[in-house]
Amino acid sequence: MTAEPASPGTRPGRTPRLPRTARRFQLLGAAREVFVAQGYHAAAMDEIAERAGVSKPVLYQHFPGKLELYLALLEEHSAQLVTSVQEALESTTDNHTRIVRSVQAYFDFVNDPSGAHQLVLESDLRSEPAVRQLIETAFARCVRAIAATIVADTGLTQDEADLLAVGLVGLAETTSRWWLVRGGTVSKERAVESMVELAWRGISGYPRQERPPGQPDQADGLDAAAGPPDGAGSAPAASEP
Amino acid sequence: MTAEPASPGTRPGRTPRLPRTARRFQLLGAAREVFVAQGYHAAAMDEIAERAGVSKPVLYQHFPGKLELYLALLEEHSAQLVTSVQEALESTTDNHTRIVRSVQAYFDFVNDPSGAHQLVLESDLRSEPAVRQLIETAFARCVRAIAATIVADTGLTQDEADLLAVGLVGLAETTSRWWLVRGGTVSKERAVESMVELAWRGISGYPRQERPPGQPDQADGLDAAAGPPDGAGSAPAASEP
């Protein structure tokens, strides 16, 4: 006691006393910046607090610990990605458009100026079960959505459709991240277009695959949406034999 | 632990005094096990030494520090992956076989019982520049090898080929890891076959990029191995070394 408060007139007020909700939001923003820039392990709670303009105790009054803070951000952004992909798939019944919008969803997600995609796609805390589970669940939701679309519009088995969906997700993830890093060379639209074309060529002709006889194949490929292909003509240059 | 120092006569000799090379090899093996199981940050040098049956000073006599030990493992396995992919591409001139063997290279790499692929594909030390650079270099080498093949056998530009190669690498990476985790459902051969088919459909028809109609470019696909199209000049410009 009587430590050395020096002079009581020292300007103590740094922060204008925010309400809890606003403060929490600001802390999440600061944490996102630091976690994205440094990664989980290299990030320090001191820096997050400093970045937010508050002291560490305030941080610990809003979040029980570093892990929970990270998980809050991770949950937010992984849900955002999943929602984007699901909306892209549900927004239309034309499968080519579905692919376009899904790939675009990944590119947009990666292109977010906050760089939050790194938390979901390049986390350095996969050893933590909670983190791993969250990331894998988000991945699985995207895969499941795509696979459900595939299995609904083709005669493929669930396993086959899962595999294809995983491949497409990996393609979109990897290319979008690569495009972001090497962003200068190719425009986003061009990259998306290339990837869509690759994916579309890859799966558009699928239902005509040699299947055990007795299984009447659908009349058309994936490009046949729910209804008849009435002038959709979406197939770009698909080599239609 | 530390039951008691008790008597100094407790048979201290555990290790039969290995030569340096063998000892180093053994240390690398122990380190690999621990790093794979725990990740870099959760791994402790104590555990690596204990796993190897030696004490910590010997560990530090073979490696300057934890990071260097990790880098040695990372370099070894990333080089192994790159070599596998390069050999797969150079082993034949048939592009379909090239894809088969390349995808198989990824699946084999992931399927290694040591689990070493996690070091390269799921490292939790990307914040470290040396680690990041090593991983990205390995990735880039795989991409470059594939892109070089594409650009040699088609008229695509370097940028386009890079993009396709990145997509194929991402596809192989993601599906192989997914297959390993969900290994029970699909056999490896079946998964490889599906992915090869997807990739092959995706790129096999490529050299006939949107060209004015009326061109009878029937057999002019990637499956036509030799002979770059004469009219495909289009200023490659050779930007990257």
Place this chain on the structure above:
DNA sequence: GCCGCACGCCGATCTTGACCTCCACCGATG
């Protein structure tokens, strides 16, 4: 208009855990 209350905020500190070296010991060699 004024007072007391309560809440939010801060400086300084503690503790843990992991990486990295110093004193006793033992088998091979001249």
Place this chain on the structure above:
DNA sequence: CATCGGTGGAGGTCAAGATCGGCGTGCGGC
């Protein structure tokens, strides 16, 4: 038989997560 290089356990250092008492401000009640 003596020496010497390598081995083993105990300890130092430091960074980073987590926390305790005090302070100042804004607001409801009188």
